Amino acid sequence: MKIAIVGSGPAGLSAAGRAAARGISHVLLEKAPHLSDTIYKYQRGKYIMATPDQLPLRSDIEFQAGSRESIITRWDDDAEDLKINVRHNSEVTAISGSKGAFQISLADGETINADFVVLAVGVQGNPNKLKNPGTDQPFVQYQLDDPREYYDENIIVIGGGDAAIENALGVANPDQGNIVTLLQRSDGFPRAKEANVQTLYKARDEGRLDFITEASLIRLERGGSGENLWIAVVDTKDGEARLPCDRIIARLGAAPPRKFVEAAGVEFTGPDREAFPVLTPQYETTVPGLYVIGALAGFPLIKHCMNQGHDVVEFIAGNTELQPPDTPLLEKLFEGAPAKRSVDQWLEHIRSTVDVLQDVSPLQMREFLLASTIHYKKRGDIIMKRNDTGSSIFAIIEGSVAVEVDPKNPSVTVPIKKGNIFGELGLISGRRRTATIRAAEPAMLLEIPRNATLKLMASVPGVKRRMDRLSMERQVGQIFGQLLPQSAIDEIVDAAEIIPLKAGDAFIEEGERNTDIFIIRSGSAVVEKRIGGKDVFLSYVLAGNYVGEMSLFYEGLRTATVRAAIKSEVVRLPGEIFERLLNQNPDLYRAVDDLVASRRKLNDYVEAKRESFSSVVDMHTSIARFLLEEEGLSEATDALVIDETLCVGCDNCEKACADIHEGISRLDREAGNSYAYIHVPTSCRHCEHPHCMTDCPPDAIHRGPDGEVFIDEKCIGCGNCQRYCPYGVIQMAAVPPEKPGILSWLFFGRGPGPGEPDKDWIEKTRKKDDAPPKLAVKCDMCSGLKGGPACVRACPTGAAQRVSPEDYLSIAEGKG
Structure with a gap:
């Protein structure tokens, strides 16, 4: 036998089809009694998409978008027509040998010999499972066969990929009476297909189901005296929620069957459970003659799998000229590169050069590179400016860059060399760029957009691990770098810990003894002090700053409580290490002492006003909490507030x-x-991580140079941004025709007056037929208008103010 193919999913079936079409001796081994067990196990009636649309299909097996049942039938027919040599009920237990002399052991004791082996076993047989308390109950399942089986149940679906979304939609049929809730750990659905995400939002708007993002299961517990009554306790960004639960469908992805594959001698890209095998561009493993394709190679899209199945047989047959179908697109990406390399050579060069990409497979490299941009910069060219907005990251493929660390003296720079990345702090915190960065020499840079980066971090644990390490180094270095040697920074980061927090969680408690320092990695925090039995608001701390240092000067005693204002992450730096470095470094000691002095001054002020201004202090605290917690302005970068006394x-x-x-x-x-004299009208807050940007199909929502979030002319009126915005500040409206100038109105009466829409146009919008299309509209902070936002400039009394979160306390103090 020339080729033994293990697994008859899309990749394996396509490989067998190519072998049959070429007349190559082969056998297709499938442990189930039918072909394509993965597709067979999809929920009944599932509609399967043929994405990516622009990718041509190379396969002797037909594949078009359609229902699960129609695709299974078509593939069975094609296998019969091509006379594929398939053996059902043939479970492979071991693979040994090498090219030209492989032995494949079956569960029934038979051994099959082959010159080449193609592993296409997928990963669905090895699903990731819940480990929370109570999740060993029989109603917790990891697959959905037929969504029509379930009626009148409280069903919780866990996961944010296509499988989870499709399962949630499947059991949310209104005729079945299920109450369906989808839990997704991240903000949005970066790993799911756009069409699935849009369908999910439409279903929510229609009341068929609900979903909670930034949420995870804590435990399952009995809900009362009833034997079958269970409650799912869920961690959300707004605190714990308790959901009735009759069934959990957990779609948490799956890991490669590593033990089985490694036993054949195959090496993996890293130690993580979710790591993938090391492969050549032709899908050959570290064992010559043994190939891996499909989901086991790290790329689960059906069309990609089928193309790989076709191509791997061509490679085995000696077709060395065959290129992957996305090669022309990638070749265009590298036009103008300083060196001439093939696409495969560029992929390997980037992967081996850029440290955070070490664990990324060639197939995953191809995927995210298609969403990225290559930049070529001359010496001195600006790549990003301090206080610019942006959340993409840059990888240095060739050359180096210089970071201007001193805003007052651009000549003071820190180099970032080839193979490193930069821009990750903006990605994590959502804040503006913290420094100006220029090309220190001719440079080739890879810009990876936010969504592609998040998907990469979610798919490849090694990427996330390296990104977390690097971001901690950079944040420590940004705050203390000029005062500490690299060895000290390394020591701090080695002992550092990233701690996730939900809104309201306290990570420093007043009165406790502890000297740990905390850097706000993402989100923000509020500092409070207990005065007269009440928590008094002291300050608001943005991402990129640190807290906790005062205890080092108060014999380890915490002088205030610090809690997360919104869902946040902090980096804990062990106090004992920091204290030792302070004692060894007089410059560091003076810098921290200066910060402590300013914070001590605020503490002393509040203490002094405790008796005579207790009512004012209470008012300040209540207003600050109203703005930050009740109104959610802690995630805003610019908000409109109105002083109602004016x-x-x-x-x-x-x-x-x-x-x-x-x-x-x-x-x-x-x-x-409103609270007291402060009113928060309905107007865009220009959030750190804008919810409206989560799923904009035409990519029409952007951040401007002053931080404003605006919608451009590419808007198609889909309404996704309106649905994503939790604050109701986006409206769908027909855009009126351009108005005549002020002089034409004043002297000739043309058009409506200032601030008024055209009356004929209003009448037209009321008609069902021939009404102008509606597009999304929201505050853009009057971008490009001299003098700033018109709403503030037009206020005759100064009541309207646009402020950032760090100014909220000063608003509260304004009436003090």
């Missing part, structure tokens, strides 16, 4: 906004909540 209700703010924006106001002054 507001006269003239609505000039709304009129000015409408006049600037074709008659459609982007704010509603009367809407929104």
Whole structure:
């Protein structure tokens, strides 16, 4: 036998089809009594997509988008027509030997000899499982066969990929009466197909199901005296939630059957359970003659799998000229490169050069590179500026860059050399760029967009591990780098720990004895002090800053409580190491002492005002909490607030906004909540990580140079941004025609007045037929308008202010 193919999923079946079409002796070994067990186990009626659309199919087996049942039938017919030599109920237990002399052992004791082996076993037989308390119950399952089996149940689906979304949609049929909730750990669904995500949001809008992002299961527990009553305790960004639970469907992905594959001599890219085998561009493993394709190679899309099955047989047959179908797209990406290399050579060069990509497989490299951009920079070219917005990361393929660490003296720089990345702090924190970076010499840079980076971190544990390590080094270095040698930074990071927090979690408690230092990695924190039995708001700490240092000067005693304002991550630096470094480094001691002095001054002020201004202190604290916690402005970068003691209700703010924006106001002054004298109208907050950007099909939502989040002309009116925004500040509206100039209106009466839409246009929008299309509109902070936002400039009393979170306390103090 020339080729033995193990597994008859899309990849294995396609390989067998190519071998049969070429007349190559082969056998297709399948442990199930039918072909394509993975597809066979999909839920009944599942619609299977043929993505990526632009990728041509190379296979002797037909594949078009359609139902699970139609595809299985088509593949059975094709296998019969091609006369594929398939053996059902043939489970492979071991593979030994080498090229030209492989022995494949079957569970029934038979041995098959082959010159080449193609492993296409997939990963679905090795699913990741829940390990939370209570999840050993029989109603916790990791596969959904037929969604029509379940009626009138509280069903929780866990996962954020295509399988989880499709399962949730499957059991959310209104006729079945199920109450369905999907739990997703991250913010959004970066690993799922766009069409699935849009269908999920539509189902939620129709009331068929619900989903909670940034949520994870804590435990299952009995819900009462009833034997079958269970409760799922869920960790969400707003605290714990308790959901009735009759069934859990967990779709947490799967890991390669590593023990079986390693026993054949195959090496993997890293030690992680989810790591993939080391492969050549032709899918050959470290064992000559043994090939791995399909999901086991790290690429689960059906069309990719089928192309790999076709191509691997061509490679075995000696077709060395065959190139993957995405090669022309990647060749275009590398046009203008300083060196001439093939696509495969570039992929390997980038993977081996850039440290964080060491564990990425060639197939995964191809995927994220298609979403990335190559930049070629001359010496001195600016790559990013301090305070710019942006969340992509850059990898240095050739050359080096210089980071301007001193805003007052651009000549003070720190180099970042070839093979490193930069920009990761903006990706993690959502804040503006912290430094200006220039090319120190001619450089070739790979810019990887946010979503592609997040998907890579979610798919390859080694990428996340290296990114976490690097980001901690950079944050410690950014704060203390000029005062500490690299060896000290390494010592701190080696002992550092990343701690996730949900809103309200305290990571420093007033009165405890502890000297650990905490860097706010992402999110933000509030500092409070207990005065007269009440928690008094002291300050707001943004990502990129640190807290906890005061205990080093107060004999280890914590002088205030610090808690997460929103879902956040902090880096804990062990106090004993930091204390020793302080004693050894006078410059570091003085720098930290200066910060402590400023914070001590605020503490002393609050203590001094405790008696005479207790009511004012209470008011300050209550207003700050109203803004940060109740209104959610802790994730804003720019928010509109109104001082109601100054507001006269003239609505000039709304009129000015409408006049600037074709008659459609982007704010509603009367809407929104108030506390004391502060009112928060309905207007965009320009969040750190804008929810509206999560799933914009035409990529029409961007951040401007001043941090404003705006929607450009590519908007198609899908409404995804409106659904994603939790604050109701985006509206779908028909955009009016351009208004005549002010002089034409004033002297000739043409068009509507300032702040008014055209009356004929309004009448047209009311008609069902021939109504203009609706597009998404929101505040853009009057980008490009001299003088700043029109709403603030038009306020005659100064009641309207646009502020960032660090200014909230000063607003509260304004009436003190």
